[in-house]
Amino acid sequence: MEKKITPGDWTVHFFDDFDRFEIHTANDHDGTVIIADLGHDTEGPPEVREANAKAIAAVPDLIEALIGMMAHNRTDCNDRNCGSCSWCKAKTAIEKAGVL
Numbered sequence: 255m256e257k258k259i260t261p262g263d264w265t266v267h268f269f270d271d272f273d274r275f276e277i278h279t280a281n282d283h284d285g286t287v288i289i290a291d292l293g294h295d296t297e298g299p300p301e302v303r304e305a306n307a308k309a310i311a312a313v314p315d316l317i318e319a320l321i322g323m324m325a326h327n328r329t330d331c332n333d334r335n336c337g338s339c340s341w342c343k344a345k346t347a348i349e350k351a352g353v354l
């Protein structure tokens with residue numbers, strides 16, 4: 255799979271002093287490779303920002319899983335472009351992510 259996104263496991267970091275969530279790569283030992291900064295306490299409830307951070311951190315795994323499922327289930331969409339079946343929705347989501 256060709257990835258145009260930052261490779262590696264993405265992890266959620268919480269910074270108490272700023273009440274802020276960030277997404278980093280797992281091998282980011284010096285804290286400089288920031289995938290996303292989800293703002294601080296004035297930008298939404300912490301439980302929502304944490305949930306958003308976890309969803310974003312799962313993106314590389316979700317993309318890999320979708321691509322694998324699509325490759326395994328090549329016959330799921332009978333007409334290949336119905337736009338409403340799970341196979342087509344997975345294809346649309348992968349295209350939206352821009353990794354193919």
Ligand SMILES: [Zn+2]
Nearest residue numbers: 331336339342
């Ligand atoms: Zn379809």
